[in-house]
Amino acid sequence: MSRTQQMMTTHPLVDGTPAQDHTVLAAITALNECAQACISCADACLAEDDLPQLTACIRRNQDCADLCQITATMLIRRGNTDPMLLQQVLLACRTASNACAIECGKHDHQHCAVCAEACKTAEQALTDLLQPPAVTPHRTL
Numbered sequence: 001m002s003r004t005q006q007m008m009t010t011h012p013l014v015d016g017t018p019a020q021d022h023t024v025l026a027a028i029t030a031l032n033e034c035a036q037a038c039i040s041c042a043d044a045c046l047a048e049d050d051l052p053q054l055t056a057c058i059r060r061n062q063d064c065a066d067l068c069q070i071t072a073t074m075l076i077r078r079g080n081t082d083p084m085l086l087q088q089v090l091l092a093c094r095t096a097s098n099a100c101a102i103e104c105g106k107h108d109h110q111h112c113a114v115c116a117e118a119c120k121t122a123e124q125a126l127t128d129l130l131q132p133p134a135v136t137p138h139r140t141l
């Protein structure tokens with residue numbers, strides 16, 4: 001069990017179902033990995049010979065990293081987060097992840113390929129998190 005998972009399950013305001021907690025934990029993990037990949041990709045872009053062609057990539061990396069970090073931070077909070085605010089942050093982060101994946105996909109650098117994959121994973125985790133909970137049909141005997 002990760003420390004993040006331990007913190008989530010030991011918080012006095014645990015209110016989600018185990019399935020929802022798993023989806024939240026997966027998103028936090030994906031967001032943290034995406035942020036680190038974006039930070040590293042921006043740094044690697046700065047060292048490339050074709051730097052002028054990478055300025056949009058660097059900016060997308062920075063925006064995505066910032067949004068991933070703040071979104072992961074908001075998700076780990078178990079208190080009374082405003083649901084509408086959280087939804088808007090999740091949507092903005094998903095948009096930034098998608099834009100960064102597209103931009104990184106335009107370049108032939110290996111670090112861009114790794115970053116694009118991390119962004120796609122984060123985008124999918126956010127999409128999963130934004131899905132309404134499945135309703136199980138009530139069965140009668």
